[in-house]
Amino acid sequence: MPNSPQPITITPDWKVELSQSVTTIDELLGSLNLNATDLSISQQAVQDFALRVPRPFLARIQPNDPSDPLLLQVLPVKAELNTVEGYSPDPLDEAAHNPVAGIVHKYANRLLLVISPACAINCRYCFRRHFPYQENRQSKEQWQNALDYIRNDKEINEVIYSGGDPLAANDHFLAWLTEQIADIAHIKRLRIHTRLPVVIPSRIDSKFLSWASATRLKPIVVLHINHANEIDNDVSESIKRLQSCSIKVLNQSVLLRGINDSANCLAELSEKLFDCDVMPYYLHLFDPVAGASHFDVNEQQAKKIYADLQTILPGFLVPKLVREIPNKKSKTTIAPE
Numbered sequence: 001m002p003n004s005p006q007p008i009t010i011t012p013d014w015k016v017e018l019s020q021s022v023t024t025i026d027e028l029l030g031s032l033n034l035n036a037t038d039l040s041i042s043q044q045a046v047q048d049f050a051l052r053v054p055r056p057f058l059a060r061i062q063p064n065d066p067s068d069p070l071l072l073q074v075l076p077v078k079a080e081l082n083t084v085e086g087y088s089p090d091p092l093d094e095a096a097h098n099p100v101a102g103i104v105h106k107y108a109n110r111l112l113l114v115i116s117p118a119c120a121i122n123c124r125y126c127f128r129r130h131f132p133y134q135e136n137r138q139s140k141e142q143w144q145n146a147l148d149y150i151r152n153d154k155e156i157n158e159v160i161y162s163g164g165d166p167l168a169a170n171d172h173f174l175a176w177l178t179e180q181i182a183d184i185a186h187i188k189r190l191r192i193h194t195r196l197p198v199v200i201p202s203r204i205d206s207k208f209l210s211w212a213s214a215t216r217l218k219p220i221v222v223l224h225i226n227h228a229n230e231i232d233n234d235v236s237e238s239i240k241r242l243q244s245c246s247i248k249v250l251n252q253s254v255l256l257r258g259i260n261d262s263a264n265c266l267a268e269l270s271e272k273l274f275d276c277d278v279m280p281y282y283l284h285l286f287d288p289v290a291g292a293s294h295f296d297v298n299e300q301q302a303k304k305i306y307a308d309l310q311t312i313l314p315g316f317l318v319p320k321l322v323r324e325i326p327n328k329k330s331k332t333t334i335a336p337e
Contacts, residue, residue: 014196014203018120018168022053025076032071033063045076049129049291052122057199060229069227069259073123079294080124087288092127093326102146107329110158110191113146115166115174121199125256125295127287128164143177151184158189167196167203175211182215190217193252195224198231201238213245222281223251226260228272239276250281253319255302256295263308270317280319285334287324299323299334307336 022028025041028051053074061070097106105111119126150156159181166174181187192212196203212219221242225231242249251273253260260266270280283306286296297305306321322331 010202010205012202014200014205017054017056017200017202020055021120022055022058023051025051028053028058028075031058031063032061032065032068034066038066039075040077040079042076042078042081045078045080045124045291048080049076049124049126050122051076052119054120054199056201056234057121057230060232067258068229069265070229072259073125073226073256074121076124077294080291082293083290084293087290087293089290092287092324094128096327100145100149102143103149104162105149106327109155110160111150111156112160112162113166113177114163115161115177116164116168118168119163119165120168120196120203123195125254125286125289125292127289129289129291140173140176143180147180147184150181150187154186157186158191159187160191160193162193165194165196166192167194167208171207171211174208175214178211178215178217182217188218189220190215191220191222193222193224197221197238197242198223198225198235201234204238204241209241209245209247212247219245219247221247221249223249223278224253225251225269225273226253226256227265228268231272231276236276239278243277249276249278251278251319252282252284253280254284254286254295255297255305255321256286257297259295261297261301261305263305263312266305266309267312267317270313270319274317280317282331283319283321285321285323303334303336306334310336 022031025036025043025046029036029039051074057070062068065071094104094106097104099105102114103111104114150159178190181190239249253266253269255261260269266283273280285299285302286292288296302321310318321334321336323334325332
C-alpha cells in the first residue's frame with residue numbers, strides 16, 4: 001500500500017512563487033547587482049526564448065558574480081543568436097516519434113507524455129526550447145486519444161511525465177490523469193521528470209504527494225540538477241517530503257561548458273545529492289539544439305572529465321555518461337578514455 005502523506009503546510013504557495021518569477025533582464029541583473037556591460041546579454045534572445053527565473057532559484061545565485069554557474073544557466077546571451085552547423089531546432093528528431101498529440105514514443109517499453117508546455121525556469125540549454133507545444137496542448141477529452149494509445153500497446157510498462165515541466169500543471173488534472181493511467185493494467189511505473197522541486201521547492205506539497213502516492217503505480221521522480229549550488233536546505237526538505245511517501249528520487253544532469261565541466265564540480269554534486277539520499281542517474285552529453293551551441297562540451301573532453309570523475313568517486317556515485325542519438329532505441333553509453 002502507498003504511504004499516506006502527512007498534512008503539511010508550505011508557505012508561500014508554489015503558484016504564488018511561480019507568478020513572482022523574474023522575467024526581464026533588467027530585473028535579473030538588478031537583483032544580482034550586475035552591470036549589463038560586463039555580460040554579453042541579448043534582448044533578442046529573450047524574444048526568441050523567454051526569460052524565467054523563480055525567486056527561490058535566484059536566491060542561490062551569487063550577487064556580483066557574472067560567471068556564477070547558476071546564473072549562466074538562465075542568462076540570455078548573444079551567442080544564442082548564432083547559426084551553427086549541426087545544431088537544429090529538433091536535435092533528437094522527436095517530431096518523428098509524436099504519433100498522438102501529447103506523446104513522444106521513442107523506446108519500446110516506455111513513453112513520454114508532454115503534460116505541460118510551461119516550465120518554472122527557462123534553462124537556456126533546453127533541448128525542447130523549439131518544441132511545438134501548441135500542437136500538443138489538449139483538454140481532458142483530447143487526452144483520451146493518448147490514453148487509448150497506451151492501452152493499445154501492451155509492450156509499454158512505464159509512463160513518463162515530461163514537458164515543459166509536468167509539475168507546472170495543476171494537481172487536479174495530474175491526479176485525474178494518474179488515476180486513468182493506473183487503470184491500465186500493463187503500466188507498472190510512473191516516472192516524473194521535473195525541475196520544479198529544485199527551483200520552487202514548495203511545489204512538493206500535500207496535494208502533490210496525495211496523488212503521486214495514491215495509486216498502485218511505483219512513482220519515481222527524476223530531478224534535474226546540474227550544480228551542487230542548486231541544492232539548499234529548502235531543496236533538501238522538498239526531497240525529504242518525496243521520500244517520506246516512498247517516492248524514489250534520482251537525478252540527471254547535463255554536462256555544460258562553463259557550468260559543471262570539471263570532475264571536481266561533478267563530484268561535489270554527486271556527494272551533495274547522496275547527502276540527500278538521491279542517486280546520480282545520468283550525465284548527459286549536450287543535445288545540439290539551435291541557440292545553445294555555447295554550452296557544448298565535445299565528446300573527447302567529456303570522456304576525459306568522466307575518467308577523472310571515476311578516480312574521485314566510488315562507483316555508485318558516478319552517473320552514467322550518455323548521449324541521446326536520434327532514432328536509437330535507447331540512450332548510448334559513452335565509455336571514458
